[in-house]
Amino acid sequence: MILKASKEILTDNVLSNHCLGRQFGKISTSTNERRGKVIRNLLISLFPEQSSILNQEKSCFLCDNIFDKTDEIVKNISPNFEFNTFHVGTKIPDEIIKKEDILKEKYDLQYQEGIKQELNRELGKKIGLKLKKEFKREKEDVTIIIHPYKSKIEYFINPLFIYGRYNKLVRGIPQTKWLCRKCKGKGCSKCNHTGKMYDESVQELITELFLNETRGTDSAFHGAGREDIDVLMLGNGRPFVLEIKSPQIRHIDLKKLEHEINNKNKGKIIISGLCYAEKDMVEKIKNTLMRKTYFAEIDISLNEDEKEKIEEFFSNRDIYQETPNRVMHRRVDKTRIRKVYKVLTSKENCSSLEIYCDGGLYIKELISGDEARTNPSIAELLGKNVKCVLLNVISIEEKV
Ligand SMILES: [Zn+2]
Ligand SMILES: [Zn+2]
Structure with missing residues (x-):
């Protein structure tokens, strides 16, 4: 069968x-190549x-x-950036793919392999040997796209992902860069x-030295949730993944960089636990359920009765929250349910609370009630107006 088809093909092409x-x-x-040679030699000896x-x-x-x-x-492949693993793709002109399809149909070639696959494989082997790098099918450091018929080579450097945690020690800094x-x-008078x-953001304070060190072109900052601009992030810090785009250098001394970033931003932020991560870490930290502990100060002084009432009521309590008025302009309006596990009041300070709850609960609204958009609330329970005047995150626990 193979010989018959091969003879027909070679007679025509x-x-x-x-x-x-x-x-x-x-x-x-x-x-x-070997298979082709064997077939050809057999045919020649037969005919x-x-x-x-x-x-x-x-x-x-x-x-x-x-x-x-x-x-x-392959001789022309000499990337001037650092990487360990690569993947190869080739761009083949359409007319070649078309010819291949015509051949397949005409001679009923059920076992045909595409030219693209063979070129990818052959070039991949040779590039690996030349550059002494590892060929990888996914999560590769760089994708090399070869246009063999145009003598053109393109490099797509994949992002570098770094995991860590941050503390924010001053109010007034947003988590990410916030465009005017x-x-x-674009820049305007406002x-x-x-x-x-x-002027500054947690993202920019962390990223600046990373971009210098890796010579990346840009960055994206993925936080495990975010705190309001006027809220401190204390305790064990908030997990984040930093994505550095097109890094020229992938191997950096993370300990040293952590130290430098912390020194440079003394009193503003602290980062810790830096380590290399994979892309899927971004989804992971965004989807992990978390519990948080907040320290809050309110604008009234609680008496002993009120303290007792709050602690008793807000114990494993479901809170129904419509999107708060203050963020309505940038989020869709929906009702979410989050749990408050425990609220502790303080003996010495009649205006402070410690709230242990699910991540994603709006604390300022839990206190004020947000015009009955949050139910139940501390204001509703006490039957008076209460406002949060100071808020800090004091702990984030991953995994419940
Ligand atoms: Zn050929
Ligand atoms: Zn502007």
Whole structure:
């Protein structure tokens, strides 16, 4: 069957050994080139009178003998950035793919392998040997896209992901860079031509030295939730993943960098526990259920009765919260349910509370009631107006 089809193909078209062997590529594990050669030699010995036709390999109808040029192509691959693992892709002109399909149909080639697959594999092997790097099918450091018919090579450097935790020690800094609402980052008189609402952010304070060190082009900051701009992040810190885009350098001394960032931002932020992470860590920290402990100060003084009432009532209590009025302009309106596990009042200070609850609960609204958009609330329970005047996150627990 193979011989019959091969003889017909070779009588009608010139094919290289690679391309001949590839038409039956999925039958055995031998290389396409070797298989093509075996088939060709067999045919020549069976039909010596047609050997001049069967023996033609040059000007291959399918690949134009591109497989003879792979060494030359690989010679031009000399990335000037740091990486360990790579993946290869090739861009093949459409007319070659079309010819391949026509061949498949005409000679009913059920076991045909595509030229793209073979080129990827051959080039991948050679690049690995030349650069002494590891070929990887996913989560590779760099994707090398080769246009073999155009002598063009493109490098797509994949982002670097770093996990850590941060503390925020001052109020007035947002977690991420916040573009000016008026000019959307272009710069205007309202934002003093910075394009930003605030001079600094936790993201920028952390990222600056990272970008210097890795020579990345840009960054994204993924926090496990966020605190309001006027809320401190104390205790064990909030998990985050920093994504550095197109890093030229992937190996950095994280301990040293952590130290430098902390020194530079003394009194503002502290980062800790830096380690390399994979991309899926971003989803993971966003989806992990967390419990948080807050320290809050309110604008009234609680008497002993009120303290007792609060502690008793807010014990494993479901809280129904519509999206708070103050964030309605940037979030959809929906009702969410979060639990308050425990509220502790203080003996010495009649205006402070410690609240242990699910992540995602709006604490300011739990206290004020937000015009009955949060139910139940401390204001509702006490039957008077109460406002939160100071708020700190004092602990974040992952995994419940
Ligand atoms: Zn060929
Ligand atoms: Zn502006």
